[in-house]
Amino acid sequence: MCTGSCAKCLGVTLIPLAVLGALANILLFFPGGKVIDNNDNLSDEVWYFAGILGCGVLMICPALVFLGLKNNDCCGCCGNQGCGKRFAMFSSIIFAGIGVLGAGYAFAVSVVSLHRGPKCLSNFKNRTWSYPFVDGNYLTDRNLWDLCLEPENIIPWNLGLFSILLIISAIQIVLCAIQVINGIFGTLCGDCQCCGCCGGDGPV
Template sequence: MCTGSCAKCLGVTLIPLAVIGLLANILLFFPGGKTVGDKEQLTDEVLYLGGIIGSGVLMIFPALVFLGLKNNDCCGCCGNESCGKRFAMFTSTIFAAIGVLGAGYSFIVSALSINKGPKCLMKTNGTWGYPFVNG
């Protein structure tokens, strides 16, 4: 069974998804396409950097490991020829777990953001707040 080809395919698909998650979080710093005057207008969840840390940085590592897995034909170590492939599969499992942690972090930050709702300018007192939190 050739798991290296499957891992390479997975790495190729993870890189664009990680870049999209990274760019989506960066765009959240510019609501309405404009720069904000003060940090008060940004939601707390944007500052948690769920897309940059979770979907971006922590997904790039597994993608790069998966891309290099196809070329990892180590000749072995300690007299055991299959040791190199076992180590490659072990590292791919570790980095896949890191990717799952990143996806979990991004999911939790997104769920918190959906639960809280958008940050809007309140007409009653002229400050920025969450109108749907108590309603």
């Protein structure tokens, strides 16, 4: 596959993932699907905006760059027909690195939240809002879920949405890593459709 076509495919995949990541983060502000009275009772990790910033905003820019590589004008750079396309592919490596950092941030926040568990009204410490779970023990012992009294269904809500963020960010890291490799090939070898190389001007 030509490097430009590969980059476009990656960009098309990253955009819906970024939207889903941002949506998952927004839903975390409504534990159990309900509006909470005091925002201080939300888990700290919700305010880190892992899905909105990491999976979302920081991923949209690389995705748009990847989408534009296919139609990038690569001709006439200092007399070298291929250098424009090669430079564009090189710049995509930098944007892919930004995407890896953003998705890596979301991945780390998701892991911490899943391990820590949600903040909830607990009967473990005199009915106060706290983090009643230790070292992810609630993940293997569902009986501990009774420690959380409110919000209703906070544990499956928190667990499900942060798991989605974890999976999305992991996929994004892989896709951006693929573009790093693709970008290196594009920088070194050019694109197979650059400047009519498929139509008679010869490969770059």
